[in-house]
Amino acid sequence: MLAADHYRMKLENKQRGIIFSFNGFISEGILFALGKALKRKLSVDEVNAGTMKRVFSVFVEQAQNIIRYSAETLVKDDLVDSRISSGLITVGREDGRFYVGCGNVMHRVDARPLQDRLEKLRGLDAAGIKAFYLERIRDTVESTSMGASLGLIEIARRASEPIQYDFLEIDDMTTFYCMKVFI
Amino acid sequence: MENLYIPARERSPEVDFRYQENHLALRGEAFPEDAAAFFGPILKELAAHCEAVRGQELLVEFQLEYFNTSSAKALMNMIQLLEASARGGTRVVLRWAFQKDDEVMREFGEDFATELEHVDFQLVPV
Numbered sequence: 390m391l392a393a394d395h396y397r398m399k400l401e402n403k404q405r406g407i408i409f410s411f412n413g414f415i416s417e418g419i420l421f422a423l424g425k426a427l428k429r430k431l432s433v434d435e436v437n438a439g440t441m442k443r444v445f446s447v448f449v450e451q452a453q454n455i456i457r458y459s460a461e462t463l464v465k466d467d468l469v470d471s472r473i474s475s476g477l478i479t480v481g482r483e484d485g486r487f488y489v490g491c492g493n494v495m496h497r498v499d500a501r502p503l504q505d506r507l508e509k510l511r512g513l514d515a516a517g518i519k520a521f522y523l524e525r526i527r528d529t530v531e532s533t534s535m536g537a538s539l540g541l542i543e544i545a546r547r548a549s550e551p552i553q554y555d556f557l558e559i560d561d562m563t564t565f566y567c568m569k570v571f572i
Numbered sequence: 573m574e575n576l577y578i579p580a581r582e583r584s585p586e587v588d589f590r591y592q593e594n595h596l597a598l599r600g601e602a603f604p605e606d607a608a609a610f611f612g613p614i615l616k617e618l619a620a621h622c623e624a625v626r627g628q629e630l631l632v633e634f635q636l637e638y639f640n641t642s643s644a645k646a647l648m649n650m651i652q653l654l655e656a657s658a659r660g661g662t663r664v665v666l667r668w669a670f671q672k673d674d675e676v677m678r679e680f681g682e683d684f685a686t687e688l689e690h691v692d693f694q695l696v697p698v
């Protein structure tokens with residue numbers, strides 16, 4: 390029974406083209422280790438360098454967004470590197486294209502501004518996204534923000550189509566948010 | 573100023589700032605856990621060196637394979653410092669080296685070049 394359950398899970402992931410799927414608390418250390426395994430897997434599969442770099446970049450920005458912005462987070466003594474946050478992140482391949490997906494619980498008040506940013510990005514073409522990136526990087530160098538807005542623009546820049554996203558209200562305080570990005 | 577050398581690590585680039593030779597280089601990958609903690613002191617030294625070499629020649633070399641957005645901000649900060657320095661009369665050459673098939677890094681070089689008016693910017697495929 391135990392083996393059958395786990396094997397079914399493994400098979401389902403395989404059928405959905407999933408390279409790996411992580412669900413739970415993620416730290417900067419886990420981000421690094423997963424990223425390294427991802428690069429190795431893509432390199433064994435002889436994925437071209439440009440695609441590999443795009444997949445890796447979207448993976449890093451999504452994982453860092455979970456670590457920094459998930460509402461389920463634990464941080465010890467205010468140390469950045471001690472932070473662990475809950476979320477899920479998946480890298481897979483569908484119809485020959487790679488995708489990186491992520492999800493986490495967030496504070497409900499932050500959902501609307503995030504949705505606005507995602508919608509704005511969806512409305513821009515490649516040239517518009519590039520111009521927006523430059524505008525933001527110029528303006529935010531002095532800011533104290535940890536960089537999420539620029540991270541989203543980077544994700545949009547590496548995507549081959551507009552970012553898919555969705556929100557699910559959980560209760561008065563929290564919303565589950567996810568995105569799926571095709572490279 | 574004492575030269576600054578930080579070897580490349582898994583998530584941070586090699587920093588090779590040879591102040592005596594006015595030759596500063598950054599090579600490798602940059603996605604440190606805490607970009608502000610990594611780049612903060614480097615930016616401070618760069619600002620001090622720019623001040624010290626006013627009117628002289630300064631060669632800066634970036635050869636990066638990957639950087640995340642937090643590091644991109646720090647790079648932008650450096651580039652703005654160099655531009656200010658060049659505007660003040662220092663002859664700054666910024667050499668942006670990239671693997672010739674790496675369009676992402678080439679495009680980043682072009683992006684940063686749009687900030688530069690007084691710096692001699694060179695995009696170098698290697």
